[in-house]
Amino acid sequence: MTVRTVPVVLVAGHLGVGKSSLVNHLLRHADGTRIGVVVNDFGALGIDAMLVAGQASSVTALSNGCLCCVTDADGLSAVLADLVAPATGLDLVVVEASGLAEPRELVRLLLASSDPHAVYGGLVAVLDACAPDLDHARLADLAVVNGLDRCGPAAVEAVRAVAPGAVVGTSHGALDPALLVDPVRRPQPAQLTLDALLREADGEHPHVAASSVSFASERPLDAGRLAAFLESGPAGVVRMKGIVRLPVGASGATGEDEERGGGVLIETPDVWEVQTVGTAIRVRPAPGRLTTRGARLVLIGTDLDEPALRAALEDCAVREDEPAPSEHAALALTRYRIDLTSA
CATH class of the missing domain: 3.40.50.300 (P-loop containing nucleotide triphosphate hydrolases)
Known part of the structure; x- marks a missing residue:
């Protein structure tokens, strides 16, 4: 749950x-x-x-x-x-x-x-x-x-x-x-x-309204390239939210396996929910009702350069000619996981 x-x-x-x-x-x-x-x-x-x-x-x-x-x-x-x-x-x-x-x-x-x-x-x-x-x-x-x-x-x-x-x-x-x-x-x-x-x-002190850019990919995203993008603080982006599928095998799991971490039984899925504020990143397994073949992300901020942001995220997508990821490849992103403590 x-x-x-x-x-x-x-x-x-x-x-x-x-x-x-x-x-x-x-x-x-x-x-x-x-x-x-x-x-x-x-x-x-x-x-x-x-x-x-x-x-x-x-x-x-x-x-x-x-x-x-x-x-x-x-x-x-x-x-x-x-x-x-x-x-x-x-x-x-x-x-x-x-x-x-x-x-x-x-x-x-x-x-x-x-x-x-x-x-x-x-x-x-x-x-x-x-x-x-x-x-x-x-x-x-x-x-x-x-x-x-x-x-x-x-x-x-x-x-x-x-x-x-x-x-x-x-x-x-x-x-x-x-x-x-x-x-x-x-x-x-x-x-x-x-x-x-x-x-x-x-009286009002009107704020500069946030704008958004939506990104969708039918291909999984490479965990290392996505993590580097998030950590870089892309220009104008204040928040990002959405779900991302990582390549099968990137976490050493098929989406149905489990591993033990810190004494707590933890699932190791392929689809992850991503939330950021600036360079503060948090991810967790996507709720069961949320799924994607690749990625569905919304970037929120001010003065966003939509073509540049889309190009950067497209570069995170896994290409057909790429070798299979190592079993620990997902750690670049999943190290920001926030749900390791049971309620």
Whole structure:
């Protein structure tokens, strides 16, 4: 049985770069997507005046179905366990890293987590467009260059030159939520929620809308070439999702075999679900209802070069004249597997 997982995204950056604006924008534009937010104090976010339905010492429900938690670094693991539990129904958890711990330590904490419901969703570094911290950019899976309304777009290219992952420019922290998580359509209430009223009162900070490129192949993809493509942080791509078939034998299995890993019995299939945010990659066996002869992928981002992306993915497809893959060939991709812990 597939375990429901929730991506946990870390948002880091210096004081005043726009982290809180980014988190507020995500909440106000959730539109049915349920987001959990972990902060040190409500005062750091503009949500406490109208969005928070009463102050609480730990967990507060927001009017749009989201949750906000207050904790310190020592309490982070416990709070995350509560938030990603299936009963909450959350689609995304955002940890605002300021004051909690160094971003590197939070990344290590998440990667070391044994909670089967929490998966590392990437490190988002928010940078000041007028003086971007390039060291932070080098750590990021996704670098958000904020303040283009004040300083112009030149900083985006400077950051792109050093950042290993995706780079997006914003004003007022207005990052399109679709760049982090799929929008979830849920029934809307008959009257405006408090967050919708606040959005109307404050006025919109419109975000640069995400665009997408779809790719389909009838041939399996080579695990090594696909992994190299994902790890390279292809230009403009912030997220990728879909399913991929690897060549039979690439994992030393026929799709029906099983192997033991870490004391847990693990299937070794040929078809894999792939999800990325920047250079944060996660894969798992595709649910039984999803299958493909080759690949079905959607790339999401901004200013996408569709012909170049399609050509790069076509190059990942296995050619007829290629030798059979080695039994360990799939490890280039499956080392990012997230479902090795049983629920």
